[in-house]
Amino acid sequence: MSGLRSWAARRLLLGGAQTVAVVVLVFALTEALPGDAAVALAGDQPDPARIAAIREALDLDRPAYERLADWATGLLHADFGHSLTSGRPVSSYISDAFGPTLLLAGLTVALLVPVGVGLGVLAARFEGRFVDRLISSVTLGVYAVPEFAFGVLLVTVFALRLDWLPPTAVGYGTDLLGHPAALVLPVLVLLSRPVCSLSRLVRAGMIDALASPYVAQARRYGIPGARVRYAHALPNAMAPAAQQLARTVDWLLCGVIVVEALFVIPGLGTVLMNAVAERDVPVVQGLAVVFGVITVVLNLGADLITHRFAPRAEVAA
Amino acid sequence: MREYPGLRRRGFLAAASGVGALALVGCGGSDNDSGSGSGGGSDGKPRRGGRLRAAFAGGGASETLDPHLANLFADVARAKALFDKLADYGDDLSAQPRLASGWEPNAGLDRWQVTLRKAEFHDGKPVTAEDVLFSFRRIADPEKAFRAKASLEPIDLKASRAVDERTVEFVLKRPTAEFPNVLAAFGAYIVPNGTSDTAFDKKPVGSGPFRFVSFAPGRSAVFRRNDAHWDGAPHLDELEFVVANEESARVNALLGGQVEYAHELNPTTARAHEGKGRIEIVRLRNSAMQAFAMKTDRPPFDDKRIREAFFLIADRQELIDGALSGAGTVGNDLFGKGYEYYADGLPQREQDLDRARSLLRKAGAEKLKVTLDTSAVAAGFTEAAGIFRDQAAEAGVTVEVRMGSKDSYWADILDSGTLCCYRSGAMPIESHISQRLLTDSTTNATKWHHKDFDALYQQAQSTKDETERAAVFGRMQRRLYAEGGFLVWGFADWIIGTGREVKGVERKAPANTLDWARFDKVWLA
Numbered sequence: 001m002s003g004l005r006s007w008a009a010r011r012l013l014l015g016g017a018q019t020v021a022v023v024v025l026v027f028a029l030t031e032a033l034p035g036d037a038a039v040a041l042a043g044d045q046p047d048p049a050r051i052a053a054i055r056e057a058l059d060l061d062r063p064a065y066e067r068l069a070d071w072a073t074g075l076l077h078a079d080f081g082h083s084l085t086s087g088r089p090v091s092s093y094i095s096d097a098f099g100p101t102l103l104l105a106g107l108t109v110a111l112l113v114p115v116g117v118g119l120g121v122l123a124a125r126f127e128g129r130f131v132d133r134l135i136s137s138v139t140l141g142v143y144a145v146p147e148f149a150f151g152v153l154l155v156t157v158f159a160l161r162l163d164w165l166p167p168t169a170v171g172y173g174t175d176l177l178g179h180p181a182a183l184v185l186p187v188l189v190l191l192s193r194p195v196c197s198l199s200r201l202v203r204a205g206m207i208d209a210l211a212s213p214y215v216a217q218a219r220r221y222g223i224p225g226a227r228v229r230y231a232h233a234l235p236n237a238m239a240p241a242a243q244q245l246a247r248t249v250d251w252l253l254c255g256v257i258v259v260e261a262l263f264v265i266p267g268l269g270t271v272l273m274n275a276v277a278e279r280d281v282p283v284v285q286g287l288a289v290v291f292g293v294i295t296v297v298l299n300l301g302a303d304l305i306t307h308r309f310a311p312r313a314e315v316a317a
Numbered sequence: 318m319r320e321y322p323g324l325r326r327r328g329f330l331a332a333a334s335g336v337g338a339l340a341l342v343g344c345g346g347s348d349n350d351s352g353s354g355s356g357g358g359s360d361g362k363p364r365r366g367g368r369l370r371a372a373f374a375g376g377g378a379s380e381t382l383d384p385h386l387a388n389l390f391a392d393v394a395r396a397k398a399l400f401d402k403l404a405d406y407g408d409d410l411s412a413q414p415r416l417a418s419g420w421e422p423n424a425g426l427d428r429w430q431v432t433l434r435k436a437e438f439h440d441g442k443p444v445t446a447e448d449v450l451f452s453f454r455r456i457a458d459p460e461k462a463f464r465a466k467a468s469l470e471p472i473d474l475k476a477s478r479a480v481d482e483r484t485v486e487f488v489l490k491r492p493t494a495e496f497p498n499v500l501a502a503f504g505a506y507i508v509p510n511g512t513s514d515t516a517f518d519k520k521p522v523g524s525g526p527f528r529f530v531s532f533a534p535g536r537s538a539v540f541r542r543n544d545a546h547w548d549g550a551p552h553l554d555e556l557e558f559v560v561a562n563e564e565s566a567r568v569n570a571l572l573g574g575q576v577e578y579a580h581e582l583n584p585t586t587a588r589a590h591e592g593k594g595r596i597e598i599v600r601l602r603n604s605a606m607q608a609f610a611m612k613t614d615r616p617p618f619d620d621k622r623i624r625e626a627f628f629l630i631a632d633r634q635e636l637i638d639g640a641l642s643g644a645g646t647v648g649n650d651l652f653g654k655g656y657e658y659y660a661d662g663l664p665q666r667e668q669d670l671d672r673a674r675s676l677l678r679k680a681g682a683e684k685l686k687v688t689l690d691t692s693a694v695a696a697g698f699t700e701a702a703g704i705f706r707d708q709a710a711e712a713g714v715t716v717e718v719r720m721g722s723k724d725s726y727w728a729d730i731l732d733s734g735t736l737c738c739y740r741s742g743a744m745p746i747e748s749h750i751s752q753r754l755l756t757d758s759t760t761n762a763t764k765w766h767h768k769d770f771d772a773l774y775q776q777a778q779s780t781k782d783e784t785e786r787a788a789v790f791g792r793m794q795r796r797l798y799a800e801g802g803f804l805v806w807g808f809a810d811w812i813i814g815t816g817r818e819v820k821g822v823e824r825k826a827p828a829n830t831l832d833w834a835r836f837d838k839v840w841l842a
Binding site: 039040046048049050051053054057083085086088093096097152155159160166167168170171174263264266270273274278279280283 | 377379725731
């Protein structure tokens, strides 16, 4: 197993380097944003004296490398700095908002894997027949609808017309588990596109795998069809799906902005939107680092899983 | 890098920007201005009790209950529930006494005795002159940038003093006849003497109609009735502010019965639900001035004939229909329609392309080309620019529309360019003049620098008699009407949605005034 261990070590080192790159890149990009944060913060009161005062209060008059050094040192102690607008620590923004987003993402993934894989396997099993065509066309259709439109549609039908479910989670705060009905529509919207992409990937992978020589060989040995499908073909089909799943989880954690805004869920997406709108640079930077690190970790995890399912991926990694 | 008060990007009230703020609004022109005054008349007898949930766009996790930091609409609504000001703006933007029961100037109008009414804070302590001085000194702290600081500038706070428990003597740096406007300034709330900066988010103590219960920044704030409020206890038992930044979410929550009040709705929403019986749509007129600002100190607009030609090019109704989806009223190149001192006797300016062309010919500018700066910084800006470009083309003027950055728009247009889109929230006409039209104004976007105009302003501020003062403001406005730099084409409505059971919502109060976003006179039927 020393091969795996050195591979994992290399992969971890790469992940660390990626994280450092993320930190530097985030800082550089926020520096490069057009317009001075002080000007943006002054808004409709662009009194030059006020802008100068803001610039000084934000330490914008110090050289960029000094600020980067301070910030990076803080990050090592999990100190993300303080919000420009409220003065509260950025870490409290992130920890407060993490729960709702994690809950949404967790629920979505928990449903996504069985549903996505199930549909994919089902479609592959009936390749070219009615079930396959139905699943394929519906998933393709749903995939083409943007989340925002899909969300509005679901709210209009299930909340406002039929009155089955609450239209938003407004007023529930972070206590979403106490109001499970409010979670149904957001999770459905979040599921819509990943289910489609995952099931199509699994379907394609299964069909490839089922047509492969080793499956034909297994069949010739008289191994039952179910075992061939689930013990031999599926793991191979899962390799690309695991990568896709990592990307999906990543997207769920960072990209639920639309869903959070539509259903008023106070998660990371909402924090990010507010911070960008207010030019609260430390919060944006803190979130970007968290998202960056999550991405690195998830991809690391996905590579490890792929490695287990189909060791040949070692070459690619 | 400590907190920097008063800085929040979104939804600035007092003046112009505000991303989605001043939602611009939709339908029906000026059909039903019929609102029922303070609602009390047609809504029947107030009923006590119940909990009202109000949805506002908010500032996310950065929100605070420090009333001096109020910047967003949600901040102001919360501050108004928990705190009081000495005075506040009535429907015509004139200062109405609140915690002050009255004010009396000396002959020179530079010393004002303000008497406080008998009122107490939520902890039972009386509101005293010392609390007033503490609050104003906190706002004026030179180290900080509280938004109301500029408004309090006329006061010499070192020399001002407490005469007795309930009398403050304000010493001013110069005669200020409109001093009550200062007391009503945006964010000039009275907090107890000695309140620390951190106390506001834990357990804020004010003198307002509601007491603090709980607060989760960016999510919700719960308040309950203050039975001891000097203006009478509110009808509601409890008031909850919830934050929903997306307009569609506010509407859906209202339609789904999750909230009873939704602030800041879009025109299309209003049109879809007005008169359908499911929710009530309330339009607050004259809430936001919409204008083009011409820089009067540089070509081509340093020639007043060209400015007049531009006044005559604008088809105001078309701008309102196009840029505000019809939800607004036409402007007459003056700020403050319907407000105190507004010069409403001047003839309504209409489009007159022939005269515009002849004025341009006289000015030797027949093939005039100008650049119009705009940005997506406020609703309707880019649409207004496009419409005006087409209108100008009919008069032979080529307008090139230039899109600017949202972030730095207000700073960019202050000194550069020649023509730009402009807007402003409600404020007294006097404040508009002092902030934007004097030689030393800090945000003089039309570069209106006239010593004689400055002198008229000083004269108005030194005139004790109200009729005479109105006459001076009238003279100033006639001058602006004839040759000013603001082409004020309209005033946008402010749209609010309420549940059908919500009564007593004021229908005539422009945004920023006392009765707007005020919940102590509202009840649930």
